[in-house]
Amino acid sequence: MSSAVNRRNGGAGYRHGATKVHRPPPSLNDSLDGEVRAFLTDEDQLHTYDDLTKVNPVTPTTVLKCLQARYSVKVFYTHAGCTLVALNPFQPIPHLYSLEVMKEYHCAPQPQEFKPHIYIVAEEAYRNVKGQVEPVNQSLVVSGESGAGKTWTSRCLMKYYATVAASSSVVKSQDTVERIERRVLDSNPIMEAFGNACTLRNNNSSRFGKYIQLQLDRCQLLVGASVQTYLLEKTRVAFQPANERNFHIFYQMIKGATDEQRKEWKMPHGENFAWLPNSEKTLEEDCFHETVEAMVHLGINAERQRLIFRILAGILQLGNVNFSSSSDESQTCNLDEQSKDFLQRAAELLCVPAEELQTCLRVKMLKAGKQSVHKPCPQTECSMRRDCLAKVIYAGLFEWLVTFINNSICADKSTWCNFIGVLDVYGFECFNLNNLEQLCINYANEKLQQHFVAHYLQAQQEEYVSEGLQWSFVKYQNNQSCLDLIEGSPVSVFSLLNEESRLNRASDAKTFRVRLEKELCDNANISWDKFSKLPHFTVAHYAGKVNYQIQGMVAKNKDPVPPELINLLQKSDNLLLHQIFTNKEDENLTTKGLSKVTVVSKFKVIVQLEACGIVETIHISAAGFPIRIPFKDFVQRYALITKYSNVKSGSHRVDVKAASNNVLRQEVEKLLRVTVQRRKAFDLSHNLGSEKQNSWVHCGKTKVFLTQLMLDLLEDQRKKTLTRCAFTIQCCWLRYQRRRRHARQQSATLIQAAVRSWLVRRKVRRWNRAAAVIQSAWREWRALLKSLAEAELDDAKDLIKESVPELNPVIRERGSVQLSSIPEPVTVRGWPMGLALATAPSITLSMTATGFQKMMSVMASLNLPSRRGGYKVETNQYTQELASIRAQPRGSVKLHCQRSPLLYADRKPVMKSDVKGFNEILLEKTL
Numbered sequence: 001m002s003s004a005v006n007r008r009n010g011g012a013g014y015r016h017g018a019t020k021v022h023r024p025p026p027s028l029n030d031s032l033d034g035e036v037r038a039f040l041t042d043e044d045q046l047h048t049y050d051d052l053t054k055v056n057p058v059t060p061t062t063v064l065k066c067l068q069a070r071y072s073v074k075v076f077y078t079h080a081g082c083t084l085v086a087l088n089p090f091q092p093i094p095h096l097y098s099l100e101v102m103k104e105y106h107c108a109p110q111p112q113e114f115k116p117h118i119y120i121v122a123e124e125a126y127r128n129v130k131g132q133v134e135p136v137n138q139s140l141v142v143s144g145e146s147g148a149g150k151t152w153t154s155r156c157l158m159k160y161y162a163t164v165a166a167s168s169s170v171v172k173s174q175d176t177v178e179r180i181e182r183r184v185l186d187s188n189p190i191m192e193a194f195g196n197a198c199t200l201r202n203n204n205s206s207r208f209g210k211y212i213q214l215q216l217d218r219c220q221l222l223v224g225a226s227v228q229t230y231l232l233e234k235t236r237v238a239f240q241p242a243n244e245r246n247f248h249i250f251y252q253m254i255k256g257a258t259d260e261q262r263k264e265w266k267m268p269h270g271e272n273f274a275w276l277p278n279s280e281k282t283l284e285e286d287c288f289h290e291t292v293e294a295m296v297h298l299g300i301n302a303e304r305q306r307l308i309f310r311i312l313a314g315i316l317q318l319g320n321v322n323f324s325s326s327s328d329e330s331q332t333c334n335l336d337e338q339s340k341d342f343l344q345r346a347a348e349l350l351c352v353p354a355e356e357l358q359t360c361l362r363v364k365m366l367k368a369g370k371q372s373v374h375k376p377c378p379q380t381e382c383s384m385r386r387d388c389l390a391k392v393i394y395a396g397l398f399e400w401l402v403t404f405i406n407n408s409i410c411a412d413k414s415t416w417c418n419f420i421g422v423l424d425v426y427g428f429e430c431f432n433l434n435n436l437e438q439l440c441i442n443y444a445n446e447k448l449q450q451h452f453v454a455h456y457l458q459a460q461q462e463e464y465v466s467e468g469l470q471w472s473f474v475k476y477q478n479n480q481s482c483l484d485l486i487e488g489s490p491v492s493v494f495s496l497l498n499e500e501s502r503l504n505r506a507s508d509a510k511t512f513r514v515r516l517e518k519e520l521c522d523n524a525n526i527s528w529d530k531f532s533k534l535p536h537f538t539v540a541h542y543a544g545k546v547n548y549q550i551q552g553m554v555a556k557n558k559d560p561v562p563p564e565l566i567n568l569l570q571k572s573d574n575l576l577l578h579q580i581f582t583n584k585e586d587e588n589l590t591t592k593g594l595s596k597v598t599v600v601s602k603f604k605v606i607v608q609l610e611a612c613g614i615v616e617t618i619h620i621s622a623a624g625f626p627i628r629i630p631f632k633d634f635v636q637r638y639a640l641i642t643k644y645s646n647v648k649s650g651s652h653r654v655d656v657k658a659a660s661n662n663v664l665r666q667e668v669e670k671l672l673r674v675t676v677q678r679r680k681a682f683d684l685s686h687n688l689g690s691e692k693q694n695s696w697v698h699c700g701k702t703k704v705f706l707t708q709l710m711l712d713l714l715e716d717q718r719k720k721t722l723t724r725c726a727f728t729i730q731c732c733w734l735r736y737q738r739r740r741r742h743a744r745q746q747s748a749t750l751i752q753a754a755v756r757s758w759l760v761r762r763k764v765r766r767w768n769r770a771a772a773v774i775q776s777a778w779r780e781w782r783a784l785l786k787s788l789a790e791a792e793l794d795d796a797k798d799l800i801k802e803s804v805p806e807l808n809p810v811i812r813e814r815g816s817v818q819l820s821s822i823p824e825p826v827t828v829r830g831w832p833m834g835l836a837l838a839t840a841p842s843i844t845l846s847m848t849a850t851g852f853q854k855m856m857s858v859m860a861s862l863n864l865p866s867r868r869g870g871y872k873v874e875t876n877q878y879t880q881e882l883a884s885i886r887a888q889p890r891g892s893v894k895l896h897c898q899r900s901p902l903l904y905a906d907r908k909p910v911m912k913s914d915v916k917g918f919n920e921i922l923l924e925k926t927l
């Protein structure tokens with residue numbers, strides 16, 4: 001089994017389409033004998049082929065062999081050009097999808113060089129959104145048969161984007177990002193619980209199609225998502241094919257309910273429900289707890305959950321209501337006691353009046369003009385009305401859930417600018433009995449195929465021709481006539497079906513078949529088996545012929561819902577049910593004849609296929625030139641390769657806006673030459689001759705056509721050039737910063753030096769002034785001392801002379817000094833050597849005065865007046881005879897007295913400092 005993931009572009013991208021495995025006529029395979037086949041394909045090496053286009057020759061047999069070989073060595077992904085074939089391993093392979101693997105692919109410079117993986121497709125689409133020239137929306141189509149792994153693959157893609165598109169988040173708070181991712185992922189279990197069921201082919205088969213749009217902001221971060229669903233198989237609610245089951249949610253409820261819930265839902269243990277076959281089968285999908293948890297995360301609160309589960313329980317109860325026919329047609333069908341009980345329970349759970357419910361199921365209302373008539377329904381119709389009620393409730397609930405999920409995960413339009421779409425689409429279906437469902441599914445596939453053809457092969461071929469390329473594709477199959485048959489105008493299967501439904505006449509399969517035959521006989525794609533008992537028609541689809549049963553098709557298309565049922569549901573006291581059906585009032589549930597919306601018209605209106613961006617382009621890479629870029633854009637993007645390189649390309653700057661097409665073309669050619677030359681010089685080891693490289697690119701008239709390889713090469717060179725430029729800019733910036741820092745440092749040093757020198761100069765000037773003052777004072781003082789010393793010595797001599805005759809010492813007034821402002825001379829008496837003694841630090845037989853006494857002594861010695869002349873200073877010591885004065889080493893003075901004249905002669909002087917200078921002066925004078 002396989003599911004193919006097509007990588008497709010949306011918007012105005014340059015990348016196109018996917019390669020289908022190229023199929024030569026079947027006869028080719030048969031015509032190849034074994035030897036040639038062995039020569040062409042080394043079968044032992046088949047498992048190593050990463051791309052199915054390498055298989056040679058490309059035939060269904062060789063492709064299948066290659067896939068088988070890879071499957072046997074547990075390799076589950078293989079490229080097929082630009083599509084990816086995913087094989088279902090049918091076993092968990094955790095290491096293949098781990099977070100590390102995701103990161104590896106996401107961070108790889110060239111993920112396509114890695115082993116084929118769904119993450120390559122995911123990453124390519126993610127990178128394409130950023131756009132090589134401009135952002136391009138992307139869509140991934142996951143298609144395949146039931147059980148091929150489409151849902152699994154879609155889930156993988158969602159998980160991948162939820163991881164990589166959030167991991168780079170720097171802007172948003174972690175909290176926001178987690179919430180968005182979580183919600184997007186949590187939508188899966190809910191949708192699967194309500195929309196998936198166990199079928200013969202797949203235990204977890206999606207019974208609806210879905211298209212998920214992952215919304216990205218400017219920084220390519222996942223900011224939200226939206227889901228569109230289509231074609232829910234609602235008939236499954238009331239009818240389950242043999243050995244299949246109903247939707248998972250019902251089984252989850254009966255298996256996971258608490259006793260309390262069972263009581264509320266009126267589902268006692270052991271109760272059998274007709275609409276829950278095979279409930280003994282236990283699946284991992286039967287996980288009620290997980291669904292409830294996801295509901296909580298998405299914001300479905302407990303009260304809403306209660307309403308939802310009551311509705312579901314009500315549907316189950318309805319399934320056990322059986323009608324038995326009445327003997328009289330004018331009487332309503334009978335209900336046995338059990339059925340009455342179940343009907344009562346259903347009415348309670350759906351919160352509608354039981355009586356009214358019973359009437360709605362058994363009596364139909366016919367309108368005749370303005371009058372309405374009530375008519376009892378036959379037994380089969382009663383059952384149909386019951387089933388219809390269940391289906392309409394379930395479909396309404398599912399729709400409400402999808403809307404709720406969208407409201408919860410959808411980002412505001414202003415916050416996202418690009419999207420990646422994932423379309424999980426039913427593959428082509430062909431059963432023994434096919435009806436309207438298969439016709440719709442196959443129509444969708446046919447439409448996809450048409451886009452594939454029209455938007456890739458055809459458009460590409462036409463473009464090549466208009467651009468003058470010598471290139472032709474293998475003759476492609478155009479399925480337009482098949483589509484015309486199904487959906488064309490004015491007459492087609494759908495238009496006739498719609499007409500039949502609108503006429504509202506009793507549908508007769510045979511009549512309708514005749515009508516089809518008559519109207520569509522010109523179309524070669526429809527045929528009839530005239531011998532078949534059942535009326536049918538056969539459509540030749542691109543993938544094969546399918547027989548469609550006509551019986552019941554018109555009824556299915558009408559999808560009628562009796563208005564009484566809708567009226568009843570609108571009256572429901574279950575707020576949710578009431579809300580669902582009140583909102584539906586204007587939709588196809590009305591009975592206004594021609595305005596009715598039928599299933600096929602609804603399916604055509606849904607147009608997800610177009611709305612989701614698939615219509616735009618389809619991406620194929622293996623053949624031709626999937627990338628085409630206008631010259632102008634090409635030069636704008638890649639001119640830097642030559643502009644910022646050392647290569648002499650001879651190119652001068654081209655004004656892209658003003659340049660003519662020819663100039664641009666020349667510029668493109670130069671660019672391509674440089675790129676290829678560089679590659680050759682660099683990559684000789686790859687053995688890529690110029691011839692081969694030239695086939696990677698072609699210049700058309702207005703566009704350049706590239707293969708993926710050439711684009712990668714150009715991108716690689718561009719990236720390298722940008723890296724080099726970035727490096728140069730960084731270097732310049734660093735150098736500039738360094739220089740600026742250096743200049744600042746120098747300026748700071750200069751300012752500091754200037755300030756310091758100014759401070760020093762100021763200090764020196766002060767010092768000089770102070771020194772001058774000190775010098776002059778010192779000189780004055782020296783002169784004064786000198787004169788005092790002389791006077792004192794003179795006085796001493798006089799004293800000795802005078803004292804001898806009278807033996808009576810006379811205290812004389814000495815050294816009178818005229819002070820400027822004092823009118824009369826102030827006389828100061830002092831001991832001649834007082835000054836010396838007062839300041840001398842070490843004197844033999846010495847005495848030392850301190851404090852005021854010392855000051856007085858000094859003043860007296862110097863014959864200085866008191867500061868204000870307010871007192872007179874006199875020595876209070878006896879004048880003694882000085883025998884001798886001698887200088888001692890270290891500048892101390894030794895006095896030799898006859899008798900100490902000092903008051904404190906017995907005191908030891910304080911050894912504070914040596915007397916210098918002054919002592920010497922004294923000694924000089926004395927000795």
Ligand SMILES: Nc1ncnc2c1ncn2[C@@H]1O[C@H](COP(=O)(O)OP(=O)(O)OP(=O)(O)O)[C@@H](O)[C@H]1O
Nearest residue numbers: 088090091146147148149150151152202204205206
């Ligand atoms: N890559 C895979 N790795 C492991 N198991 C896988 C893988 N792909 C598919 N499966 C298994 O196959 C089962 C069927 O896959 P899935 O439901 O995705 O198929 P599908 O194509 O969506 O079918 P349907 O159309 O019926 O919904 C899954 O439940 C899962 O168990």
